[in-house]
Amino acid sequence: MTSTSAPVWHYRTPKQTLLRWLGWFSLVALTVFSWQLMNENTIWAFVSDAPEQAADIGDRMFPPAWGYTGQLWQPLWDTINIATLGTLLGVLFAVPVAFLAASNTTPSTRFVRPLALLVIVASRSINSLIWALLLVAIIGPGLLAGIIAIGLRSIGFVAKLLYEAIEEIDTSQVEAVRATGASGAQVIDYAIVPQILPAFWGISVFRWDINIRESTILGLVGAGGLGIQLNASLATLAWNQVAMIFVVILFTVVVSEWVSAKVRQAVI
CATH class of the missing domain: 1.10.3720.10 (MetI-like)
Incomplete structure (x- = not known):
């Protein structure tokens, strides 16, 4: 007697799986490219100092000038x-x-x-x-x-x-x-x-x-x-x-x- 194996159900077809992985790869590549583009014009010394500058400006804002x-x-x-x-x-x-x-x-x-x-x-x-x-x-x-x-x-x-x-x-x-x-x-x-x-x-x-x-x-x-x-x-x-x-x-x-x-x- 010859036995036939039961078909195996897959959530996605091979083509859909390939397209899904290509989509994830494109997203990662775009993220890396965007990060590099942002770093080109970013001065990280200013970024690291930003919390102190924000706190200083916030301190100068209060109290508001009610007479204004x-x-x-x-x-x-x-x-x-x-x-x-x-x-x-x-x-x-x-x-x-x-x-x-x-x-x-x-x-x-x-x-x-x-x-x-x-x-x-x-x-x-x-x-x-x-x-x-x-x-x-x-x-x-x-x-x-x-x-x-x-x-x-x-x-x-x-x-x-x-x-x-x-x-x-x-x-x-x-x-x-x-x-x-x-x-x-x-x-x-x-x-x-x-x-x-x-x-x-x-x-x-x-x-x-x-x-x-x-x-x-x-x-x-x-x-x-x-x-x-x-x-x-x-x-x-x-x-x-x-x-x-x-x-x-x-x-x-x-x-x-x-x-x-x-x-x-x-x-x-």
């Missing part, structure tokens, strides 16, 4: 205005871009939609600080550069989330309104907008909350707000003033987070 608060109200107001007006500017342009990018509302999936998606990707790929650097070089320092930078950054964020909400609407409502003989604008007004309105308000308020945080540092490149005071304090090594600015920024972010949460609870 009076000079921060105007920059704080500028920061809030940059975030608010920038968000409004971004939302104003993001809404039409979102309708052009959504596959169920775009007039052309072959030409218009790719262009709208390109606008969204371009806006999201460049940080607001980079936008501010470019705008300060073009139109000069000031609040206007900060507002436009925040607006340009907000377009991609708002438009992306909004066009995804548009694509997820209930199509039966759209078909019901269209069956009445409504025009394209009326279909958008009565069938699409009511469905995406809660998402729109939630996205807008969430973006405003993010912009409050981002606008606090735009002054580092001359775009107005608290960043200007922070840059001046850092330049003069006034660490207790820096600590006070950090306290104001933290307070502002906490309040904006609370306002954002309350508004989203109310509209969603």
Whole structure:
């Protein structure tokens, strides 16, 4: 009699095992390369001294310069205005871009939609600080550069989330309104907008909350707000003033987070 051995079950095929080991080898090689690249420009004497330097700066920060608060109200107001007006500017342009990018509302999936998606990707790929650097070089320092930078950054964020909400609407409502003989604008007004309105308000308020945080540092490149005071304090090594600015920024972010949460609870 001839005996046949039972097949042996393997979790992975030989090809999958080979690819798995190649993946691990590539990861190790990338890690070694990155470590060598980091070491080329790292002065380890400074790194070893970093804990002492951090402790020294932390000691100079306390107590914060509470008397410096009076000079921060105007920059704080500028920061809030940059975030608010920038968000409004971004939302104003993001809404039409979102309708052009959504596959169920775009007039052309072959030409218009790719262009709208390109606008969204371009806006999201460049940080607001980079936008501010470019705008300060073009139109000069000031609040206007900060507002436009925040607006340009907000377009991609708002438009992306909004066009995804548009694509997820209930199509039966759209078909019901269209069956009445409504025009394209009326279909958008009565069938699409009511469905995406809660998402729109939630996205807008969430973006405003993010912009409050981002606008606090735009002054580092001359775009107005608290960043200007922070840059001046850092330049003069006034660490207790820096600590006070950090306290104001933290307070502002906490309040904006609370306002954002309350508004989203109310509209969603």
